[in-house]
Amino acid sequence: MTHVDLPVRALAAEILLAVENGQSLSQCLPPRLAGVAPSERPELQALCYGTCRWFHRLDAELQQRMKKPLRKPDRVVHHLMLVALFQLRHSQHAHYAILNETVEACRALDKPHLTGLVNGVLRAAEREGEPAVSGPAAQYSHPDWMVEKLRHNWPDTWQQILTANNAQAPMTLRVNASQISRDDYLQWLQDAGLEATPTRYAPYGIQLTKPCGVDRLPGFADGAVSVQDEAAQLCTTLLDLAPGQHVLDACAAPGGKTCAILEQCPDLAAVTAIDQSADRLPRVQENLDRLGLYATLKEADAADTSQWWDRTPFDRILADVPCSASGVIRRHPDIKLLRREADITPLAGLQLSILSALWQTLKPGGRLVYATCSVFPQENHRIIQRFLKQQADARLLEPVLSWGIDTGFGRQLLPDAESHDGFFYACLERVDE
Template sequence: MAYQPLPFRAVAANVLLAVEHGQSLSQCLPPALNDLAPEQRPQLQAICYGTCRWFHRLEGELNQRLKKPLRKPDRVIHHLMLVALFQLRFSEQATYAVLNETVEACRALDKPHLTGLVNGVLRAAEREGAPQPSDDSSQYSHPAWMVEKLRHNWPNDWQSILEANNTQAPMTLRVNALRFNRDEYLNLLADAGVGAKATRFAPLGIQLDHPVPVDRLPWFEDGAVSVQDEAAQLCTTLLDLQPGQRVLDACAAPGGKTCAILEACAGLAEVIAIDESEARLPRVQENLDRLDLVATLVQADAADIEQWWDGQAFDRILLDVPCSATGVIRRHPDIKLLRRESDIVPLASIQLGLLDAMWSILKPGGRLVYATCSVFPQENHRIIQRFLKHQEQAHLIKIEADWGQDMNAGRSLLPDPDSHDGFFYAVLEKPEA
């Protein structure tokens, strides 16, 4: 018998089951997309991202509608119903198509005994409409621990952070200053019929009115621009790059900031980009090649300096540490399902360890920029405060800027639905010997 591909809703249910088991969408979605016809791929991607974005609200509704949880072997059908609820509540899909095709997907997943349950739950959901969220976790569609932590850390901003996380992030570009200035590229976009505007804070940033495939961007393949969020672009404004400097980008993959550093100052002596992940370094090289830039790539744990360091100190270090990524949830909504509150303390320990290691290889008179895409103080200004307690000679440079909030030990940007992601920066200088 010929192989019958699964309906895309069944594929989506399997992807969400994989996320529940700890895989990120960037890991489990690409192979699933490859199994579908090209015309179905955008819909699968939209469903998987959308269901993750609204997972906690949809889960709240589904749990109200189920008399008892499904058995573990049938868990994929729980996710299939979440997919259907997402389409009923948040898409333009015709209701009859959602109901009929979800029942068919249930059969395709080899669970014919559950078609009656699926049909009954979804018909009730259609008939009765969405229930009132029973708690803040359902209302804001975030895990309860995250809601509470944000409420505690940001008593005046927690609701706006949660609401921003549920929006779709804009597509933002960084103009390659070695090729064009920003106004020139804005004119090229206008000629190509792509609506865009200059970003408020990043001097080379352009925000598109609507996302477009990169092949619609003028001179993209020739290195004119890169896709990079406005907040991430600010790193080069803080590094104070000068010709002749030796620069380290620690934790560099996928390479956006490495390339931004090279574009920002043409006469740098050397840029070394380190990442622990062997699988992610080829992406850094691809970005460098497209932009016609050169950096030395090293696969290593940056904190284990004996493993990779050649003994020559660095004038500038960008330390964009591994973090909870809670500032980029709108781009990666699966973070809501993958992250645990218990992750934060071990991450903070890694961050402080990296900061200590990088400090030891910074030249006297050198500058280190610490960055995260987290909104939790535990990973941000509190790390800097802890570091300054045991590195008393370290000099904290106050960031004078019109972006973010001053945290007394760095600046925090909270996610803005109309522009940048959530991010944190602090600048440290080592005194001259």
């Protein structure tokens, strides 16, 4: 049986094994989705995302129920049982169907010798219900190191952060203010039978009560609106954009912020968007095309200015740097399996090097906004603290804001189960020496 012919839950088990071996869902899920019937795609996606979201809790239960771990060649069956446990604990599927279909999927994966084990483990799980799990890592379904880091960094709110990470993220829109007002677009949504409310902090943001396909959004194809989290939208409120400015969006893919900058101030002199990933730049162009916008796109390493900078200084720079993505786990639950504690220090080094390199391209009197979708201080306010010590012509700007936690070196938004993702922003001005 080819993998395309496999039952959905067997495919999900193979995808989860690939995630465990270091591939992200965004890498390994799309080709598999393309290979199944359109009617099966939502289920395959839900199984992969849901099992990743609850992986550490489900894994703790499965380990309790197994006398010994499976051999490495049979590891896919471990993931198959996790998928079944996810459905038993978090779905409305009939239990007998979950059990029968999982045993069949075990055969389809060419592991008939394990059908008895799978059947026995899952029948016990159904009969006995979810066991008590020990420790916050299993309770909140996060890796141990992440729980400890959050508990250390955010002693008063670590539990809320973990809970928010396990919530389904809302669908948030950014209205194209150069086309339509937020109030008028809210009316369009109401006329289309879609319930929505304005976002609390982002001036052009709208949050849908229930997610829907973009094909149902009025004017989407014509560029009236884009999908973007509220926290990510706030970058334009900090850049202080004005007509005639030259603006750089570093690390730009997939282009949401590039487009937001151009919508916010259509009379900018020029916008340059760079990204290291050749694979992701076409997505930036697609977004620009749909919105009828123009920017100069360059495939380049932001930290190596000799590759891409023509020596014309920028008035404004958005440095949305690579990070642990610990603030967007609810959108990318595979981060819990992929990220390691050992990743954070090298990331911090990369962030500081990008910031230092970009600084040289900023005009005196210009403004740079540093951003991450991380909740770890090591990647956020401590980077700004280190940078200000080494850069004599840098000054921290502290705009009066109604959102986020003032860290002393920028504003930290923690993920909110009801609204925005976790994000960090700091505004820096280059002082004319």
